[in-house]
Amino acid sequence: MAFSNESSSTSRHIYRTREKAKKSLFEYTKIFYNNKRIHSATEYFSPSEYERMYFKKTA
Template sequence: MSDRLETELVTKALKQALYNRKTNKDLMFHSDRGTQYTSNEFKELANRHGITLSMSAKGRCYDNAVAESFFHTLKTEEVHLSNYRIREEAKTSIFEYVEIFYNRKRLHSTLGYVSPIDFEAAWNCTAERVI
């Protein structure tokens, strides 16, 4: 979490995702056209890992609807209901919301009313059977 949109934040997040997921599958990273995503450093990192970059068309928030929906939900269910006293409290609370509740327990209508963790596990089982 940062108080500014910067390349370092998104490159660290991508490195963390690559480390945690350890996948060799073809990957695509979709984002808006923020300067942190169009920076040479970020593009080079993605290229080194064979990641295809995809960006929304200028002024088309619907191209990034999944991310927009996530942030709306985060604000509605967590941020606007909380009164954080310090940044660390906000970081901890938002981390717990995303990692403990949103990804593991919250049912998502677009995923057939299962959690993202359960959806991904089922997807991986199906993909392994196909291969």
């Protein structure tokens, strides 16, 4: 059985196991998505940047 996931609008990945698909999705979410996306709730900083600034202020 193969599992697929579109991690971007232009590429499609096919995984041979569910475990490999889950690992790939986790890596995309943790490494790429959470470091890149911005949101108005975080003053248009990425979550990683906002977290860094928060802890710098409280230190």
